[in-house]
Amino acid sequence: MRLWIEVAHQSVRAHQSLPRSGKDVCASVTSTFQTEELFFAVLASVPQGGVAGREQATRVSDEVTAALRQGTLPDAAVDTALVALPQTAQVSLAILQVEKGRQAYACKAHACEAHVVECDAPPLFLVQDGQPVLLPVVEEIVLGHLVRQCKFSLRDGDHLAMVSEGFLQPRGWRWGWPDIAVAVRRWTDVGCDADELLGALLRTYQRLNPEPPPPLRLEDVTVVAMHVRPMRTATVWTGPPVDAAQDEAVLRMLMAEQGERIICGGTTAQIAARLLDAKLETEPRPASGWEEVPPTFRLEGIDLVTEGLITLRKAKERIGRLADWQITDSRENGATRLARALLAADKLHFIVGLAVNPQQVDDSGVPLRKGAVEDLMRELEARGKLVSVEYV
Numbered sequence: 001m002r003l004w005i006e007v008a009h010q011s012v013r014a015h016q017s018l019p020r021s022g023k024d025v026c027a028s029v030t031s032t033f034q035t036e037e038l039f040f041a042v043l044a045s046v047p048q049g050g051v052a053g054r055e056q057a058t059r060v061s062d063e064v065t066a067a068l069r070q071g072t073l074p075d076a077a078v079d080t081a082l083v084a085l086p087q088t089a090q091v092s093l094a095i096l097q098v099e100k101g102r103q104a105y106a107c108k109a110h111a112c113e114a115h116v117v118e119c120d121a122p123p124l125f126l127v128q129d130g131q132p133v134l135l136p137v138v139e140e141i142v143l144g145h146l147v148r149q150c151k152f153s154l155r156d157g158d159h160l161a162m163v164s165e166g167f168l169q170p171r172g173w174r175w176g177w178p179d180i181a182v183a184v185r186r187w188t189d190v191g192c193d194a195d196e197l198l199g200a201l202l203r204t205y206q207r208l209n210p211e212p213p214p215p216l217r218l219e220d221v222t223v224v225a226m227h228v229r230p231m232r233t234a235t236v237w238t239g240p241p242v243d244a245a246q247d248e249a250v251l252r253m254l255m256a257e258q259g260e261r262i263i264c265g266g267t268t269a270q271i272a273a274r275l276l277d278a279k280l281e282t283e284p285r286p287a288s289g290w291e292e293v294p295p296t297f298r299l300e301g302i303d304l305v306t307e308g309l310i311t312l313r314k315a316k317e318r319i320g321r322l323a324d325w326q327i328t329d330s331r332e333n334g335a336t337r338l339a340r341a342l343l344a345a346d347k348l349h350f351i352v353g354l355a356v357n358p359q360q361v362d363d364s365g366v367p368l369r370k371g372a373v374e375d376l377m378r379e380l381e382a383r384g385k386l387v388s389v390e391y392v
Helices: 050-069 074-084 177-188 194-207 244-255 266-276 309-320 322-328 334-344 368-381
Strands: 003-012 028-034 038-045 092-099 112-119 125-128 131-133 138-142 145-154 159-163 221-230 233-238 260-264 304-306 347-352 386-391
Touching (some): 003 038, 038 050, 038 159, 092 159, 177 194, 233 368, 260 334, 304 334
Parallel strands (some): 260 304
Antiparallel strands (some): 003 221, 159 221
């Protein structure tokens, strides 16, 4: 089982009612990166804020992120960043790296190796098996900065949070690591995901911070929430292969998928039904109607069967309007269902047949479905999905 680090992060003002000036800029920067083998999150912040603080936090984050992507270890990346800083600079920097490639497949707990390094930063919050964990960090002073680091195991079901320093400074309330750790445990007891944990942390911060009288202001805060879970995968087959002799091989690729199996295209679905010796049936019309999207179908062994080109394009539009349709779109047509299925997966593989339908080609004779899939892939990659494609 391959693990996936679900992550959500946000920077907010202590009080939205206070006007923001050009000099009043949130000086925290978050960077995340994830493949099947590796995950890391970087949180850099500068206490004094402002445009200059934001620029400095961005430089530090960019330098550390580039080093980590090149294979530099987190502690070495921090050392390099500190050497490059002016002696008087105040920067809070936290790095979490998870090497999923070192996952112990024989281990029943499905553990993978994690490494956290914190430079003048609040400690990582970790909940394992329903209990907050205080990591046994090793501390040292590096160029006048307190650096803590620790290597530990992460497992399926763990929850983590990284916060900027301002999160630990509410007014009129004693709010430290133990308090937040207990709060995180309570929220994770209900099985929350990363987005839900992020929302709970931000709402709690807002509640504990009464608005200060002018000219005082509270420091803006950044929260990075994470949830460790099994990676979700999906394979989408759309369009017949150029060579009909490849039909069976392509179907075998689709059926080898352990996660979601999706077919987009009426002709493609008919090919699969014939090879599976299964009945292809039109699904009942939903209460909201099909509207502009063609009907969906039912085929044993396949999780979702939709029409091809129109549905692919409409699904891309829905993903592009994620903030709107995810909340308000209750329609159950093929495009909405396809968009939801794609967004639920972490790793997606598209199998695109290039057999030519004379009514669905561009000016150069290339099937329009190819362009529709590539547009959809770009939307998914922009949301952190691992996406691959195979043309047949």
